[in-house]
Amino acid sequence: MSTEPVVKLGPISHIGIVVEDCEKSAAWWERVFGVGPFSIDTYELNAETKFKYRGAPAEARMKAAIAYSGKVFIELVEVVEGESPHTEFLREHGEGFQHLAFLVEDIEQSVRDLEPEGLKPILDYQFETEQGGRKFLVQEVYLNSAEFIGGSTIQLMQFTPR
Secondary structure: OOOOOOOOOOOEEEEEEEOOOHHHHHHHHHHHHOOOOOEEEEEEEOHHHOOEEOOEEOOEEEEEEEEEEOOEEEEEEEEEEEOOHHHHHHHHHOOEEEEEEEEOOOHHHHHHHHHHHOOOEEEEEEEEEEEOOEEEEEEEEEEHHHHOOOOOEEEEEEEEEO
């Protein structure tokens, strides 16, 4: 029996919590737990970001409130328009913890390696960002892991310098 994992995950990037109202939720986290300040941005997911939902091109608009707690950030996700795993979660469970994100070195290879385990992308997209004066391509994949491990979605993320 092999003790090697199918995929070697990097460090935890963040936890994702689906909410109905980013601003209200961020204010609550800041007031109650002292986490923050949160930065809140709106994201357009579409053909430009190569957004796919359950394997098909799709469109959605989301708000994300982000604040670090140590090296890990808390992401409060509000879906403004469109369908995503977040809207599915909200309908089925209400607000709450929805995903745990890990960094990986090769997202495409990780997805290929996980496929025989029955894990497949249910959401994927990419975008460019700038951090500390450097540009990065960010690729993200949400896996159908909630079907296997008690309702938690695993998100894989790769940052590639440009």
